[in-house]
Amino acid sequence: MTIVESRGQVPGAAQDVPLIEARGIIKHYDGFSLDNVSLSVGEGEVVGFVGKNGAGKSTTIKALLGLVKLDGGEGSILGVPSSELSRPVHAGTKERIGVVFDTISMPGHLRVADVGRVFSHAYASWNPRMFEQLTHDFDLAATKQVKELSRGMGMKLSLACALSHDARVLILDEATAGLDPMARDELLDRLLDFVAMPGRAILMSSHITSDLERIADRVLGIDGGRIIFDLAKDEITDEMGIARCRVAEFERICASGIIPEGQLRYRKNDYGIDLLVPDRFVFAENFPNVPCDRMSIDDYLSLTLKGGVR
């Protein structure tokens, strides 16, 4: 049984009906474009979205939510085209979408209890008890004003809101930024509980890739407005490796042909060369004397974006 199946998803459903989908999204701005961005998030999946600042993560999320007009392609959430999400007829669909942006997206003078009131007017499915419980668990005093909250506490408030209206999909843009390690740990547990229920999915952009290593099923990388990789997380963290080699060893590995030409990614550092190894077990059999560590998402992103190709 795969991780996705263990989260209550009907096998095969992820491929059949994506809950979140982008098909060739194109959006032009002065000096930046989203270029043919395609992605999909199926039922039961947690998909991590990584990339540098300004790579296009937030713009892609805005495009999916229908906040910007597209120059090409199409996005959809829960089967509703992004361009139609803002129509009154699709309010019911938006009831099922939980969104957290990278800032506390509420006017600063509101108190935590007022935020609950605003959401209770917006969502027919609002669960005040759940909100009360979450704000209690997150140590958010009902009388505290939004502007008095630290970034981390603000993100907790945003997450409490997103988790209190029976959402089916969560779209989180840097939602764990500013949270302390214990709060992040607790939050990730809650997200895993969320996605364990049938019919749910999460798209989560983050610079904290250790969070994604813990909960993501797949990782999407974006750079310069283009998707540069879309891989199962296990493929990166379990199969791939990063070989720490000297120049002579590097040349020997290149000559061996174990890594196909044109796919050999490396990065020079003060002590030698780091080399991206697609299968660290096969590599270890062939080069037992070359240390090969597990690959992290950070290393993969760094090698993909900054590394040389040979």
Place this chain on the structure above:
Amino acid sequence: MKRAYLMEMTIFRDYIKQLMGVGFFVSIFVSAGMGSIVAAPAILTTMFFMMGCMSASAYDEQSNWGAFRLTMPVSRRDVVLGRYGVIVTLGFLGMAAGWAACLLILALGSAVELPFGLSDAIAFDEGMFLGAVFSTAFCMALGSLIASIETPIYFKFGQNKTTQWLPMITVLLFVGPMLIINGTGILDNGSMSFGNLASLLGFIETPVGVATCFAIFLAFTVVVLGISAAVSLKLYEGREL
């Protein structure tokens, strides 16, 4: 629309309380200072229409609230109509605060002797009452006109950009009609003689005249806000957040 309206009213709740309190005391001091209740409800009505429009836009840009709101189960249409609902509510609350304060000062004036001959000055008088009703209705029309012009601009450009252009827009708003009147020579060519003007003013001062004017100004308010809402809907549909 109801959802968006209730969300905005929740956001505005504390602000409305403050405004009502301030407006109430401003009305008392304006009435006492002028020795008349004619101006206070009118001033507050215009002020609240304008403040509803401006402060709602200010909240939109706080913490990206305007964009986040559209991820909630409200449409752009709901947001626009809810906003106009809030502006009208605030305008009428301003009117209510102004009148409540004036009625209080009238009651006080008739119950006790106020200093500086205020009791005599603000004693209930039909002419002053009609004047207050007329000026309130006129300022309702004026306030709604200003809100009707500014709100679509806020919806199109957001608060920051609009604030840069607002002084020029306001100047054009008030100078423009003067230029048109002057340029067309409507006052010089006898189409509006002093006789006509005097009889018009005489009619306005009667109870029927005030009631007629109130109805006309109310109709104007409804029409101008309706046109403005239609323009705002069009502009906000195309806005990228």
